[in-house]
Amino acid sequence: MNSLLDMYAKCGCMDDGFQVFSRFHDKDVVTWTTIISGYARQGLDDKAFQLLEEMRREGVNPDKFAFMCVLKACASVKSLEKGRLIHVYVVQSGLELDAFMVSTLVDFYSKCGHLTDARHAFDSIIDHDVVSWTAMLVAYAKHGCGQEALELMGKMLDSGVKLNHVTLLGVLSACSHSGMLEEGQYMFDIMKQKSMVTKTAEHYACMIDLLTRAGCLEAAEQLLTDLPFEPNVSMWLALLRSCIICGNRDLAKHAAEHVLKLEPGNEVAFVLLSNVCANGASGIACDVMQDDDWLSVNQLQVG
Incomplete structure (x- = not known):
């Protein structure tokens, strides 16, 4: 039964x-x-x-x-x-509160916006594993507490616990949302040099997000070019958004071409390109989009 x-x-x-x-x-x-x-x-x-x-x-x-x-x-x-x-x-x-139970409490309080309670739950036990350390790191990342995330990661490494790919993703995300370019770049490079974590598409996407948020568009484009795999749509979209904000029309055209090549019907790209046109950069969109694409943009704007 x-x-x-x-x-x-x-x-x-x-x-x-x-x-x-x-x-x-x-x-x-x-x-x-x-x-x-x-x-x-x-x-x-x-x-x-x-x-x-x-x-x-x-x-x-x-x-x-x-x-x-x-x-x-x-x-x-x-x-x-x-x-x-x-x-x-x-x-x-x-x-008995173990690491898994504490991780669940940390995640709960974090999602409810009570970061102090999440930290109290985390501090309620002494023996942490990679799951509980990562849960607290991700909580800091979601709340944009980059410095706290880096300090916690230092304590984690000092305790002898090896980080995993989720831990690194949380730290990079925290740096990205806190505008900590140098710190994020250092963490990404040192992990790459020491081969402590196998980099995934998510790590590279987070690093591209960090670079584009900081306005380092050429560096982000170079990282996309040097990827050990084919860049995905979300990576090119991150670059496209930042190009529009920074007014880099040539790079925006390049990013848009890649987005629409991978997903010809990507509505987000259409909307971003229509914003480019509204800002007086119609040449970019005309070069990238076909007549049917313009119809899709008009339909989205009417909607």
Whole structure:
């Protein structure tokens, strides 16, 4: 019966799953956790939270997985009050806070905009692994706290924990949103030299975003040219946006050509090019776009 319930929950058939759940007479922690996680995955935080409280009233003690599932659902809808209550439940239950549980709390508080509470949750344990370190780094990145992210990464490396590709992505993102060009460039280069992390398209995209935000368009173009793989649309779009802001028409034309070559119907590129035209750079768009493209731009503007 638990397996049947798990199947319905993972397939998102929660009405069918709840019918199976309702037929249980002796629901154990697996039964409750399965139905709760099913509703949580569907983003139904109210129902997941309601079942969690019902589970506790029935005398079945939730495990860490049940708490984490509901916390993640609360984070997705930024339900601060419910998430705080779950945090209280975790403490009252006497469950040991491990790195995974703390990471979930950090992510929850960060998404709700309470970075101080996220840091308090992070500091509540001593033995951190790469998951908990990265969760706090990503939280700082989302809030544009580049300096704090760099300081935390220094402590992480001093502790002997090796960073992974998500950790580096979080630091680069933090530097990008904080305008810390030199620091971001240093982190990217040192990781490349020491081969500590295998660079992915996401790392390069973040570095291109950092360079374009700082107005270093030629450096961003050079990085795109030197990529060990084919640049994707998002990379060229980042360059295109910055070219328009900085008024670099020639480079904007070059970036737009690559975007429309990869995705001929890319609506974002059309809109950006129409903005170029509005700013008196119609020559760029005329060179790049065909008659059918202009029709698409006009339709988007009318919409």
